[in-house]
Amino acid sequence: MSAYKASNCKLLLGSLSEYVDGTLAAELCQAIEQHTLVCENCRIVVDTLQKTVFLVHEQARLPVDLPDGLRKRLFHALEMDELLEK
Amino acid sequence: MTENVQQFSVAALQAGDRNEFARMVDAFTPKLYRLAIKMLGNEQDAEDIVQNTFLKAFQHLRGFESRSSLSTWLYRIAANEALMLLRRKRPETTFSDALPEDEGQSAEYEPAEFSDWCCLPEEEFVSSEARLALDQGIQTLSENLRIVFLLRDIEGLSIQETGEALGLTETTVKTRLLRARLRLREQLSQFYSERMHRNVETK
Numbered sequence: 001m002s003a004y005k006a007s008n009c010k011l012l013l014g015s016l017s018e019y020v021d022g023t024l025a026a027e028l029c030q031a032i033e034q035h036t037l038v039c040e041n042c043r044i045v046v047d048t049l050q051k052t053v054f055l056v057h058e059q060a061r062l063p064v065d066l067p068d069g070l071r072k073r074l075f076h077a078l079e080m081d082e083l084l085e086k
Numbered sequence: 087m088t089e090n091v092q093q094f095s096v097a098a099l100q101a102g103d104r105n106e107f108a109r110m111v112d113a114f115t116p117k118l119y120r121l122a123i124k125m126l127g128n129e130q131d132a133e134d135i136v137q138n139t140f141l142k143a144f145q146h147l148r149g150f151e152s153r154s155s156l157s158t159w160l161y162r163i164a165a166n167e168a169l170m171l172l173r174r175k176r177p178e179t180t181f182s183d184a185l186p187e188d189e190g191q192s193a194e195y196e197p198a199e200f201s202d203w204c205c206l207p208e209e210e211f212v213s214s215e216a217r218l219a220l221d222q223g224i225q226t227l228s229e230n231l232r233i234v235f236l237l238r239d240i241e242g243l244s245i246q247e248t249g250e251a252l253g254l255t256e257t258t259v260k261t262r263l264l265r266a267r268l269r270l271r272e273q274l275s276q277f278y279s280e281r282m283h284r285n286v287e288t289k
């Protein structure tokens with residue numbers, strides 16, 4: 001394993017989104033994983049970024065709270081009142 | 087992320103089939119409302135966005151050419167409506183407002199918070215306070231970053247679809263998404279590092 005310099009942190013930053021999404025090339029994933037073994041700050045950034053995106057995706061699975069009567073008002077505005085019951 | 091598995095007949099919609107249109111309205115209302123409320127931050131504006139989106143969709147359905155999916159097309163209309171309303175609401179556009187905030191120095195997006203909050207107990211992440219912190223973090227993103235982030239990470243569009251919906255290149259979408267995520271990570275790090283300290287103190 002080669003030693004990394006601090007400037008590598010900045011270089012790796014640009015690939016982190018794709019790394020989190022699992023769309024980054026294997027070679028670059030390896031570079032990130034090797035770097036985070038020796039750079040504690042970057043390890044934390046990668047882990048907490050992964051957790052951040054995970055929490056966002058979890059929130060996106062929750063049902064959406066719609067205001068009362070929204071459907072009725074929408075159907076009325078779209079002149080589809082007769083279709084409300086369907 | 088929930089995928090929209092419901093299929094709609096574009097031919098029926100374009101032929102003016104009201105039942106099919108109503109079915110589309112029911113399927114997309116929650117998604118479009120969620121996008122709008124997270125962009126605008128208030129219920130009335132969000133409802134207006136959803137209504138205008140469907141009115142415009144109805145007017146322009148004949149021009150829909152299926153180059154993008156129906157879902158991406160609706161998100162495109164809604165995103166435009168939301169961004170236009172935000173711009174109208176801004177009192178005066180000063181010169182600095184006109185500069186795209188997300189094209190600033192990359193140094194602004196460099197991580198500054200290094201607390202390792204991943205190890206907090208699971209209940210910390212599902213509390214109503216945690217959800218609020220996430221929502222508030224999203225609200226601190228600039229409009230340009232927020233719309234990309236919401237389409238990709240909340241609505242589950244691909245990078246390509248997000249680009250289509252916003253008229254942006256994939257490179258720009260990727261850059262803005264990364265910046266949005268990094269900024270949100272900073273926000274959550276501040277929130278959770280306080281929780282970590284509190285946890286330690288109460289032990």
